[in-house]
Amino acid sequence: MKSRQNTESSPVDTIKLVSALVILGAGIFGFYVYEDQPQLYRVLGILAVGAVAVGIAVSTNPGLRLWHFMQDSRTEVRKVVWPTRQETVQTTIIVLIVVILVAIFLWLLDMLLSWGFQQIVLPGG
Known part of the structure; x- marks a missing residue:
C-alpha cells in the first residue's frame, strides 16, 4: 500500500x-x-x-x-451528534412559522407598493 x-x-x-x-x-x-x-x-x-x-x-x-x-x-x-426527533420537529415548526411570517410581510409590502404605484401612475384613481 x-x-x-x-x-x-x-x-x-x-x-x-x-x-x-x-x-x-x-x-x-x-x-x-x-x-x-x-x-x-x-x-x-x-x-x-x-x-x-x-x-x-x-x-x-x-x-x-x-x-x-x-x-x-x-x-x-x-x-456528528444528530438531533433528536423532538428537536427536529421543533425546528421544523419554527422554520414553518418564520416562512409564513415572512410570506405575510412580503405580501403586505407588495400590496403597499402596488397601492403606491397606482397612486403615482393613476392620479385620481
Missing part, C-alpha cells in the same frame, strides 16, 4: 486512470448494446465492470488519496 505522504502523480497513474475510465465506458456501452439480455445480468455485469474500474483507480496515488479522504469523511460523519 502506498504511503499517504506521497502526493506526486506518475505517468503510470495517468495511464491507469485513463484505462479505468475506458473500462467503465465500455461497461456502460455494453449495458446498452446487450439490452436484449435479462436486466439482472446486465446490472451484475456493470457492477463487476465498475468494481474493476474502481480497483484500478484506487491503485493509483490520486485514487488512494481519494479513498483515504472518503474513509476520513466517514469517520467524521460518525462523530
